[in-house]
Amino acid sequence: MAKRILDICLSFLALALLAVPMMLIALAIRLGSRGRAIFRQERIGRGGKLFTMLKFRTMRADVDPYGSSPHSSADARLTRIGRLLRETSIDELPQLLNVLVGQMSLVGPRPLYERQAAQWNDRQRRRLEVRPGITGYAQAFGRGGLTIEEKLELDVFYVDNMSLWLDLKIMARTLANIFVRRAAVYEHRYSQGADYEGQQPPGPAQRPGEQDAKSGQNGKRNQP
Numbered sequence: 288m289a290k291r292i293l294d295i296c297l298s299f300l301a302l303a304l305l306a307v308p309m310m311l312i313a314l315a316i317r318l319g320s321r322g323r324a325i326f327r328q329e330r331i332g333r334g335g336k337l338f339t340m341l342k343f344r345t346m347r348a349d350v351d352p353y354g355s356s357p358h359s360s361a362d363a364r365l366t367r368i369g370r371l372l373r374e375t376s377i378d379e380l381p382q383l384l385n386v387l388v389g390q391m392s393l394v395g396p397r398p399l400y401e402r403q404a405a406q407w408n409d410r411q412r413r414r415l416e417v418r419p420g421i422t423g424y425a426q427a428f429g430r431g432g433l434t435i436e437e438k439l440e441l442d443v444f445y446v447d448n449m450s451l452w453l454d455l456k457i458m459a460r461t462l463a464n465i466f467v468r469r470a471a472v473y474e475h476r477y478s479q480g481a482d483y484e485g486q487q488p489p490g491p492a493q494r495p496g497e498q499d500a501k502s503g504q505n506g507k508r509n510q511p
């Protein structure tokens with residue numbers, strides 16, 4: 288209960304303080320490239336319930352919204368402002384709305400795809416016992432430098448050790464990473480079994496016509 292109260296209070300305060308900057312960012316995205324400023328994508332949340340996650344768009348509108356995540360700042364799919372937003376994690380700010388309505392938390396395992404959940408073992412599925420977060424233990428202490436297996440293990444560690452103190456520690460480390468770039472932003476290796484570059488990681492199964500319906504949007508694969 289204390290965690291949820293903190294989520295509501297901090298997300299409401301952050302949205303109030305950042306409303307104007309977020310509108311300016313959205314305007315810059317629209318002026319810098321064709322497409323919507325806000326990207327929406329279905330992710331899996333607490334208890335396996337699906338929800339629509341929000342992000343600022345960082346890539347061109349004509350790319351596959353379910354393609355692999357950029358593995359360097361030189362990726363041609365990134366827009367000029369999108370590169371900055373991604374490297375500073377500002378692209379995650381719209382998720383404050385997801386937090387406010389109870390779909391996400393400020394801190395928790397990053398929300399992934401439903402199809403990925405089908406590949407997890409019972410231990411890894413324990414990450415679904417809590418709300419997904421804007422940032423998490425794996426993001427604060429590794430991010431792009433970790434494989435998906437390592438991230439899932441840290442997610443379970445968080446579930447087993449969740450506390451207000453740990454959340455504050457993760458948020459502080461996340462802010463430090465943004466300003467001093469302690470953690471790798473771009474993933475270089477998705478899985479322990481294969482190199483990330485050139486590999487198509489697992490994404491959600493697309494239904495007929497889904498790609499057309501998502502035209503004009505853009506997004507990341509499953510970057511936590």
